Amino acid sequence: MRLTLYTDYAIRILMYLGVNGERQSSTAEIARAYRISESHLTKVVHKLGQLGMIRTMRGRGGGLRLGKPAAEIRLGTVIRATEEDFAMAECFAGGACLLTPACRLRQVLADALTAFMTVLDQVTLADLIGEPRAEIADLLGLEPSHARALA
Helix, strand or coil: CCCCHHHHHHHHHHHHHHHHCCCCECHHHHHHHHCCCHHHHHHHHHHHHHCCCEEEECCCCCEEEECCCHHHCEHHHHHHHHCCCCCCCHHHHCCCCCCCCCCCHHHHHHHHHHHHHHHHHCCEHHHHHCCCCHHHHHHCCCCHHHHHHHC
């Protein structure tokens, strides 16, 4: 199984905001840090806002920040909300495979997907960004003094 870029960007946005703490961030700032297109991030930011994972504030002094504590954002929840399809084989999507009536692959893949999601459900955003956060903050080009304050 491979996660889409959309999901990858969602996780990266959340990690950036988690490391950045209470400081407001912009989509442009996050795009620069990751060296990816701001237009790609805009749709993801909108979705994360709808889900309540981030708060978006418009206008002067506006920006983005986490909508809830990093310890309350589960990786499995993010992935379920951002991936469109978990069909690992044609039979998952209602395809017309000749072997479907006798094939055991479907159950094996369903069990594997369940195990995969069970592991992801145990991981929070706080686990991903860890402590101290200074190393990730440095890699993202965040202010060193701010990173030390988070550590």
